[in-house]
Amino acid sequence: MADVTPPVAEPRESDPRAGLSIAEAARRTGVSVHTLRYYERAGLVITGVDRTAGGWRRYHQADLKWITVCTKLRATGMPIRDIRRYAQLVSAGPGNEKERLALMEAHRADVVSKLAELQDCLGLIERKVDIYRERLSAGQADHLWTPERLSAAG
Amino acid sequence: MADVTPPVAEPRESDPRAGLSIAEAARRTGVSVHTLRYYERAGLVITGVDRTAGGWRRYHQADLKWITVCTKLRATGMPIRDIRRYAQLVSAGPGNEKERLALMEAHRADVVSKLAELQDCLGLIERKVDIYRERLSAGQADHLWTPERLSAAG
């Protein structure tokens, strides 16, 4: 575990204090390197990612943590521009909690209603699954279906 | 309730058996008339929407029902092309339940994992909401916050 060359699959990243390469950061945050650079350009990454003397990005834990917040907001459907707005608020420091709260509460309401809709539609999907299972087992027994086209239900 | 002219907000649609205009169908399915036409062009609407002699669409209950299935699939993130595939299967009639089942089960798995992800991210959002609420009530009392920037958590 000391100086052994790491397998090709997991490249160097030798010194933890030196930070991670963009490729490794991508792996750990679950987005592509393109997306990482895009998020930075788009003003989402307010942690000010380190650079080497030559200009290569070096990611630290705080960066990854914040980027993960961003990806979770994205995953819940928050548009980039809203995440940027939120990032600006956070970056501006204490004193704007009211606006942050409003933003997050609005988004929470959004997510909650999305969840409800998803649950509702999941019901339809599961009914379909059940129907097709029934038809299949019935069909394998006696090949008897009622013609469905008349019902227009699929 | 008999022959009274309906209010402007809800236009004619006098004879129920004659079917509904595209505008009314849009209202009832919750999508725009553009989207209705687009779905038809895209091959989603397998119910064969009626037309007047002049070429205007007339929607019946079966159409609305099927379109609602489509919108629910869309609402759960199924891409148009997959809905089209499903529509083709349904339209082909009985005998392909196996493929329909596979399609729906795959989509169900998708929706379930989406739900889980949404729930997870909702946790983050609610923690943020709580934090900002606390900060606000604490702040209104004594204007004392710990500087957050060091925590990189937002």
Place this chain on the structure above:
DNA sequence: CTAAAACCTCGCGCGCGCTTCAGGTCAAGC
């Protein structure tokens, strides 16, 4: 020192799901 691999910026491209526009046609009230 050198070669290969990883990274850089800039900017164009793309897939998706509609939306809008142009230029007409149709339907319904009066």
Place this chain on the structure above:
DNA sequence: GCTTGACCTGAAGCGCGCGCGAGGTTTTAG
């Protein structure tokens, strides 16, 4: 019959969230 508004088709346009490629620089392995 005439006007007004809803509707038609076909095609182009758009906003979003990345993906990709060119052309060049930096790192790292050997």
